[in-house]
Structure formats: structure tokens, C-alpha cells
Amino acid sequence: MVVALDGFLDAGNAGAIACRHLVAEGADVGGGVVVATFDVDQLHDYRARRPPMSFVRDHYEGYDPPRLVVRLLRDEGDTPYLLLHGPEPDIRWEAFCRAVLEVVERFSVSLVVGIGSVPMAVPHTRPIAITHHANNAELLTGTSPWRGELRIPSSAQALLEVRLGEWGRDALGFVAHVPHYLAQLDYPRASHALLEQVELAARLTIDLGGLAAQADEREEEIARYLAANAEVGDVVTALEQQYDAFARAEESGTSLLAEDQPLPTGEEIGQQFEQFLAGLEHPDDSGGNQ
Template identity: 55%
Template sequence: MIVALEGFLDAGNASGLASGDLLENSSSRVVASFEVDEFYDYRARRPPMTFFEDHYTDYDAPRLVVRLLHDDANTPFLLLSGPEPDSRWEGFAEAVRQVIEHFDVRLVVSLGSVPMAVPHTRPVQLTNHATAKRLLISTNVWAGEIRIPSSAQSLLEVRLGEWGHDATGFVAHIPHYVAQFPYPEAAAAMLRQVAAVTGLSWDTSELEQAATERRAEIGSQVADSDEVRSVVEGLEQQYDAFHTGGPNLLDGTDALGDALRETGELPTGDELGAQFEQFLAGLDQTEEDTP
């Protein structure tokens, strides 16, 4: 079963794009539905509705459901998608457990994404996590212990491990300066890893084409700002240091700071903020102009 929830762990809408691509390219039917009123905070995330001239015409009610789909080889799998629960996380985890045991699910794979100080010009990095080391298929670029804000999705994995169910997942690192915009490259990268760990197969060419177009849009905006370009160049050097064994933040050397300093005098925080506002406004305009 693939778990892709909207909300906290969905920078760049990566898991949303991934689940949307799976749904678009496979027939599906709902096999389990959660009582969303038990988990959803309507005032924090107000669902959209339409007002036409003098009356309300429709309401997009949030849905948290499990669907049965098939991959390109007609292998069945389940997809849990919808908004991340705002409350009753333990109850949610127990409900998912019932679904897993009812359908005899052998492996749960979760998708997530977070904003990180990484450049859009390099391949997407993924953090692989699991309830047991035998389930890991890749080595993360750093090792250590950090305290992070929790999520319903991460708590679900903890509980599944305690209940004896195998669970793994991938968290994509999204360039922080575009984290509020769709980032299809991360969606494609996560689906490739899900295929590797599960044996499922699907075509990600549509996501990859969208990723190429998105990179071109971002590159065009970056080229218009010397300040933003210098920051991206610094992030590129930091990224490359991780993958070449050179100095990096993890061994106590501020490689990003060194890289930025090598590009010349650093802009102030206010200058960077103003430049990024212009940068994001340009992307937003591009998004609006795209059919």
C-alpha cells in the first residue's frame, strides 16, 4: 500500500503529483473510506466551493480513502490518499492497521517531501526510512539524530513497526525557494524508488516531461537575478560536496557558506528576501499563464 497524504509532508506537492499520476493512468475503485469529519479541521484548511451569480453550486468535500489500482503489469496495489488528519492520529493509525490486516498488505510505502537547501539544477535527493534496515534500498547522504516536527504519516510508520507490519518510505528534498510550487521531478523520483522497493512498474514519462518544463521555468527566473543565481551556485557546490566526499556541513565545515563567499559579496537578508519575492512572483505568473 502506498501512502501519500496532503499537508505537512508535501512540499512541492510531490506526493500529490505522484498519487495523481497513478490515479490518472490506472482505473481505480474505493475499497475503504475514513470518516473524514473525525480527523479534519475545516477552519484550518477550508475546502473550496463555487458561488455562481446568486447561489452556491458545488462543494469539494475532503476525502480520505484507500483505492485499489493496478500497475502497468496489472499487479494490484492500494493507494491511501487525501488530507493528513489534523487530529486523532492514534485513531487514524489504528484504522489504517485494520485496512492493512483486512487486505493482507505485505508492505506500506509512504511518500513525503520537505523543503531543503538544495539546488533545482541537481537530481532530487531522497531520504529512505523504514521500520527495519532490511527494507532500506538506498543510503542516505547524512547520518545522525535530529528532532523534527511529527506528522500523522510518520507516526503511522512508527506504529506499524510496533505492530509487526513492514513499512518504508521516501522523503524528497525540494529546493526551498520553489517549495510552494508543484515540483514534478520529485514525484517521478519517488515513484521510481517505490517501483524499486515493491517490484511495481509504471510509466513516469509525463511527470518527467513536466519536470523538464518546470526546470526551464525556474532557470529562466534565476537567470534574471544575480543574487538568486549566486545562492543557487552556492547550493550547487554544497550539493556536489556531499557526492564527491569534499568538505560539507556534516563534518563541521560550512561548505555552503564558503561556496557563497567565493561568489563575491553576500547580499543582505532583506535583499535576498526582495529578490526571492520577485523570483516567486515570476513563477506564479508563469503558473497562471500555463493552460
């Protein structure tokens, strides 16, 4: 079962894009049937994340309620698998984990694979880094880029992996490192990288051609914008220098700190990429306004 919850771990909408791709591909081979649903009213904070609806002239319509569902899909080789996707629960995480365990037991799920993404100070011109994690070290398919212990904000998806391990169920996952200046945009390149890992870990065959095309199109948009905006390009260059210095230090086993290559401050990056984001969202609007 693949798990991707919208919200905390979804920089660049990488998980959501990956889910849409899996559902679309699954529908092409006769899959996509919803086999389990969660009572979202017990899990969702509507005031914190208000669902969209339409106001048409003089009335409301088109309410789009949040849905947290499990779908039955099939890969290119007709292998069945489940996809749990939707908004991350705001409350009752323990109850949510127990409900997922019911799904795991009911459908005899042998492995749970989580995907997510986080913003990182990395350039988009370098390979997508992936953090591998698992509740059983034997499940790991790659080496972690981290050393020691990190205290991080928790998520329902991370807690699910912990609880499944306590209940004797195998779970692993992958987190893509998305350039922080692209975290608010759709970034299908990260989705592609995540699904490549899912293929390897879950032994699935997924057609990623369409997703690769979306990723290439986005990269071309970014390249065009950088070519026309030297100031933003300078920030990316600084990130590239920092990234490369870090990689060299890792390879040599020396200090992980890059000398004389300080990262831009958050304020500097924010100022540069407000314009960057506006340019990508409205590429045909030279004034930056609709």
C-alpha cells in the first residue's frame, strides 16, 4: 500500500502529483475503485483548511469536500496494490493509525510505502536527493544523507510508520528534497523521483512517461525564467556552489561545512523568489498582475 497525505510533507505538491498520476494510470488498466473511506468529519479541521466551493452570481454551489480514501489500483504488470491518499488528519492521529491497521489487515497488505517531500536549500540543477526511512532496517533501499539525531515536527504519516512497526507491520518511505524556492509550485520532477523509489521498494511497474514529460516542461519554464533574470540566477548559483562544496566534503570524509560559500539569508532568498514565483505563475504577464 502506497501512502501519500497532503499537507505537512508535500513541498512542490510532489505527493499529490504522484497520487494523481497513479490514479490516472490505474484507471487506464481498470483500477481506481475506492475500497475504503475515512470519516473526514472526525479528522479534519475545517477552519484551518477550508474546502473550496463556488459562488455563482447569487448562490453557492460546487462544494469540494475533503476525501481520505483507499483505492485499489493495478500496475503495468497487472499487480494489484492500494493507494491511501487525501488530506493529513488534523486530529485523532492514533485513531487514524488504528483505522489504517484495519485496512492493512483486511486486505492482507504486506508492505506500506509512504512518500512525501520537504523544502530544502538545494538547487534544482542537481539530482533530487531522497531520504530513506523504515521501521525495519532490513527494508531500507538506500543510505540516509543524515547523521545523528534530528528533532523534527511529527506528522500523521510518520506516526503511522512508527505504530505499524510496533504492531509488527513493515513500513518504509521516501522523502524528496525539493528546492525551497519551488516548494509552492507544482514540481513533478520530485514526484517522478519518488515513484521511481516506490517501483523499486514495492516491486511495481509504473509508466512514468507522462510524469517525466511534465517534469521536463517545468524545468524548461524555470530555465527560461532564470535566463531572463540574472539576480535570481545568482541565488541559484550560490546554492549550486554550496551544494557542490558539501558533496565534495562528503566524498572526501572531511568537514561537511563549505568554506567561504555562505548560503543567502532567508530574507534575501524570499525577496528574490517572490518575483521568481510570480514570473512562473504568470509567464505571459509582463506586469506581474492579472
